[in-house]
Amino acid sequence: MKFQNVKGTADYFGDEAFLRNNILDDIKEVFEKYGFLPLETPVLETFELLSIKDVGEQIKSQIYNFKDFGGRHIGLRFDLTLPLARFVANNPNLQLPFKRYQIGKVWRYEDVKKNRLREFYQADIDVVGSDSIEADVEVVACGLEALEKLGIKNFVLRLNNIKVMNSFFRKINLANKSLEILRILDKLDKIGKENVKKELRKIGVDEEKIFDFIENKKIYDISELDGSKEIFDFLDLSKIYGFDKKIKIDFSLARGLEYYTGNIFEVSVEEEKFSIAGGGRYDNLIGKVGKRNLPAVGFSIGVERVFNLLKSEYKKEQKIVFVANIKKEQKIDAIRIVLKLRENGIKTEYDLKNRDLKSQLEYANNKKIPFVILVGKEEIEKGIFRLKDMKKREEILFNSFGDLINFLKRDE
Structure with a gap:
């Protein structure tokens, strides 16, 4: 019914x-x-x-x-x-x-x-x-x-x-x-x-x-x-x-x-x-x-x-970030980054269905989320932050969390 x-x-x-x-x-x-x-x-x-x-x-x-x-x-x-x-x-x-x-x-x-x-x-x-x-x-x-x-x-x-x-x-x-x-x-x-x-x-x-x-x-x-x-x-x-x-x-x-x-x-x-x-x-x-x-x-x-x-x-440009873990092993690290972003006032979400990276990116794209942070083994070991601009289809590397935050808040 x-x-x-x-x-x-x-x-x-x-x-x-x-x-x-x-x-x-x-x-x-x-x-x-x-x-x-x-x-x-x-x-x-x-x-x-x-x-x-x-x-x-x-x-x-x-x-x-x-x-x-x-x-x-x-x-x-x-x-x-x-x-x-x-x-x-x-x-x-x-x-x-x-x-x-x-x-x-x-x-x-x-x-x-x-x-x-x-x-x-x-x-x-x-x-x-x-x-x-x-x-x-x-x-x-x-x-x-x-x-x-x-x-x-x-x-x-x-x-x-x-x-x-x-x-x-x-x-x-x-x-x-x-x-x-x-x-x-x-x-x-x-x-x-x-x-x-x-x-x-x-x-x-x-x-x-x-x-x-x-x-x-x-x-x-x-x-x-x-x-x-x-x-x-x-x-x-x-x-x-x-x-x-x-x-x-x-x-x-x-x-x-x-x-x-x-x-x-x-x-x-x-x-x-x-x-x-x-x-x-x-x-x-x-x-x-x-x-x-x-x-x-x-x-x-x-x-x-x-x-x-x-x-x-009216068309709202969503100021939200999706944090994607490249492998399942990086999920906890991804969650930690999500929490730090939210503490800094950044609207953030991450995958709640344990999907692979391709499916996570499709999800973010379908929701028109403008930025995705990719969390993999290299990013964790080097302490860097890889940001994917979904509209321009390009990646930006940040050497510190502060630089990442400044970039995400630049238009506020």
Whole structure:
């Protein structure tokens, strides 16, 4: 019987796994540079937490959930924000503003397609306890710097504000349908403009009024709308940080989660049709999880989508050495050399199957190991080290172990 991966999950090995580790390391480095502290939370949360009202029905329907052996209703986290809200609510003595980052797997029962799995990594930063625009800009600046460190530069930051949208809906007497309209607008990238218009008509909304606004066909003075100052202040401060040229105001941007209250943002690569990061301000969520309300803003990088962007151009040059014994009698000497190399920080392996030299070299070649140290009777007696460059197919002799180490570390 052949066992397959669970639908919507994936295995990663070799170059792909190296790339994913590098992505996470680079993101973490930038997050810590901005003063964010790491937080780890369980992958399991109570279903009651995961399904609170502000999550929205669509997300709620995607939660993996079950009853445990004690009859408790449990779910796999679908994002890292609700666990953060629970943690903050349960730790009232945290120094505010609380700046945390978390990188971890989340799960959603979604339709599986390119760039959309059911198990995937998110890399989040959040500032809790500050209602200032500085916090909004800080998380965005940090997230964008992480993307640039990964080599992603041709991106656009779409910016909108939930207060602006709700204020506009009130202006055109649609305040009672604002949530429905935002839910439909959130489908724009998935189902297209004409289908969005159809859905708006179904709920009795004049779609032309909506599209006149979001496509700037009709001149509206947005300074009259609630939340407009938050957009203007964000734009002003983004100039100081230096990413203002990346921003595009987009009144069709809605985001999928219903707990957002102010500025919302989404990052997409110019030639691609999918987002790779996003976030926004959620000033009421923590108060609904705990007893005190705290303003908060966050930014999340979709690691799988970043990985898919980078993997075609990634090729890791393995800095590893294989130590091959020419005859079985030299195996112990080979092991001693392996241990000394590892003590000096050199990634090293040797034959664990007692193969002959030819088979050892084939193994190293198949694994694309660049260097092999040959250990034979002559090398042991003379105290020399024979290094075979597998790519150039040439040998280099070293008269001392120190010279060998210096050569292997030369590009570090």
